[in-house]
Amino acid sequence: MLSEFRSRVVAHGLEERVLDLLLERLQTLNLVQAGGSQRTDSTHIVAAVRDLNRLELVGESVRAALNALAAACPEWVDQVLVVEDWSHRYADRIDNWRLPASKTKQHELALHYATDGYTLLQAVYAPSSPAWLRELPAVQTLRIVLLQHYIRTPDRNGRLRIRRRERAEDNGDGLPPAPIRLASPYDTDTRWSAKRETFWNGYKLHVSETCHPQADGDRPARPNIITNVTTTASTLPDTKALEPIHQSLQHRGLLPARHYLDSGYPSAELIVSSARTYGLALITPVLLDTSHQAKAQQGFAAHDFAIDWDRKRAVCPAGKISATWNDVIQEGVAKTVVAFAALDCIPCPAKEQCTSSRKGRRLSLYPRELTEAIRTARAQQQDGTWQRDYALRAGIEGTIRQATHTTGLRRTRYRGLAKTHLDHTTSAVALNLMGLSGS
Template sequence: MSVQPQPWPQPDPQIAAAIRAMYQGKREAPLAVQVRDRLGELFPDAAFADAFGRAGKPGWSPGRLALVTVLQKAANLTDRQAADEVRENLAWKYALGLSLEDPGFDHSVLSEFRSRVVTHELEERALDLLLERLRELGLVDAGGGQRTDSTHIVAAVRDLNRLELAGESVRAALNALAAACPDWVEQVLVVEDWSRRYADRIDTWRLPTSKTKQDALALDYAKDGYTLLQAVYAHGSPAWLRELPAVQSLRIVLVQNYTRTTAGNGHIRVKRRERAEDGGDGLPPGPIRLASPYDTDARWSAKQDMFWNGYKLHVSETCHPQADGDRPARPNIITNVATTASTLPDSKALEAIHQALQRRRLLPARHYLDSGYPSAELIVGSAKTYGIALITPVLLDTSRQAKAQEGFAADDFTIDWDNQQAVCPAGKTSATWTPNIQNGVPKTVVTFAALDCIPCPFKEQCTSSRKNRRQLSLYPRELTEAIRDARNRQQTGTWQRDYALRAGVEGTIRQATHTTGLRRARYRGLPKTHLDHTTSATALNLIRLHSWWNGHPLDRVSHSHLARLQLSIAA
């Protein structure tokens, strides 16, 4: 398929006349019509031309396919429904510049378009183009405030326990081999025997209830898996079979869940891995442990009382303080979405978010975050590197004294960095000042003399150490002062009123999950899932612009009739 970038055709005169007749007066034109009228050719073909060849059969305009994909997410449609809208909906024909007789395209074109976009790493192109257009219109810019929060995304695969994962991995490899090279499978394996166990999904039949039988079945799956891999890696087997993704997934699942040793008599012993505190032959850590043979990017993760298999989504948007009832000068616009592994801590995602905002020239001056994002290094580093002030509650002192709010916490000590000493609240000066490395982080250990601490009348309020002396572990000066300053500021009413602006991002996440169905991934793999998220963010921005253009408040929270009655009574 080839693409020769061309300007979008102007709306067909017949369709434009029909649109004007239908939406004249006070009736508001649909989203698709207003997007074309106000934003013009939003996604030019040239921006997606790299994903298509220069020779061959001409394909559908990639820029217009990008708009179809965004409108599809705004209406939460399937590919088949979106293709029907292109053929039947006058508003969509108007936005795409199609004639009344245009037959549109087959729905499979959308799937192929997404695959090409992912293959050529253009997942963020549509969002980038929209944000650049809004920058030109003055609707979004660098500086000001932005807020970010994360939410869980459930992968588009079934949840499998360890036993089901082992069996399903063997089944997936068998099916992949049978599809890729059926003659080889027929020659090497007794198809009837393997089909008896692996023809149907493992989770469709009842597994044994006793642990003894489950362990025996797990070992059977492992032996079958090793037998299959041995056949694939045999000298006479085609080498390319080893590169099949399902075969590689099976190999990883076996390594992560089983050990195989050879005894002195040559007998091979297979054993299930179990959790081991000493790390010997134990299960691998969560970030690298496969959860499904069909989506090797999905991971099991837990957050408080939530446990899910999938990904994590970080949403960033602009935010503007406003008085009640006032129409905002600019709408809140989603400026970035980041899709990460579910096991990645929020603090590890913040640097990539700032880099993406810098690339779009949309870095905020104030970034509102919850307590899962900040660290002393990020607070200082964000200000130095990007000029961003992180407005976020930092974790309070976790020492015994601070938790009990009795006695002397670390913040009660005066640190004299120049003279490398600390002074306790009782006026005693530290005895030692020892820089070292703790868990890869440079710190300074400050110790007071036992001769000063033992007779001190405040000893019970200060330390319960068996060495009868107080000890402090300090970050470098810049980080320590930043943390202390942040802790002091977040106790003030002014800071708390300012920080209340962050709560609005939770409504944005709710709008994203309910309007575009983001809670459950539609596709498998991190790249395609991220494309779905950036397309959804682009669609949500258009929905917000449509509301703002027409002077409507963006109600991101839906209420039941009972809840509305309660709100009216309270008012």
């Protein structure tokens, strides 16, 4: 009954309803309001499925499709699929028995799984088979898994030859990218991902909560309230999750004035668009200048050049004016390339501090608004006051630690992104109630 209830909640798009109701009530009690400060961080979530390697994934996908067909139409399975060794090969979970240690044997088994899978799909898609069998989720999953891991090409006799896709191939036949590659036939939303030393199969959770500056030893006047939880694929960068987070906060009427984030979230575009669209400031360390001059802290970095956007020119620290100003597209991004004349740079006594090029110095600039935003942010984060203010962000890590320890969020209880998000919003409600009861 609970499983069916959760399915109905997800089917009607009500995963966040309980959290919305709680936050509406807290707004009427003046315990949470728009403006002020909030902080956000992400953590990894392990899926409720077994970890499978490539060989196990294909074999288990064939087994899952067989089981789904046998449950949906056992008469068709008995009449059409008469393969002697299938009952033995797919009786138990693929990862329950020891796989061959030899690479050659593993390769042979992988081709056996692929042959069985294609044979099964051929029978399902035969004109004499019921058309509705093709719509079974397990059958569609098997199609995708075979497509992602194998290639069929005709040989000289016109017969289809099956071969595995390999990671190292550069001819377009390699494995698909991680964001679209299935990791389990039982949860098609989960993905393998890595972040620093952590490697997991699952999702990613972003938690946002209110935060209040306080003096050392003082207790905050209000409890910190979780205002939003966003569940995403594990492969989605934090930068891509920030806009949906702001949209959710705007929908609830809880947009902050200052949003504290770690360095994984910001970009020049997001700093500008967040201020323009939502009227909020991102308090976050931006990536520093990566030029070799800035890294070595010797010589003239890009920020040492004065940019005159109105007159479309740059002035170097030695007082020389740029020779060319060209608006270009680099890797799909609009930029401005500014170049100084070789006649100015080569005889310049400060050339060794500026560039090693045999020609003049070149600068690659983002559009004006983005460049000014990123320069301002870099200058601010060098200030000690900014560093002390940014320390407020660290508190979100304690909230995430409490969430994973108290509610068991580290490993999801359900399969699929929607039900996993339902679990996360319910846990956020529980954490808010715990915080209110202790305040």
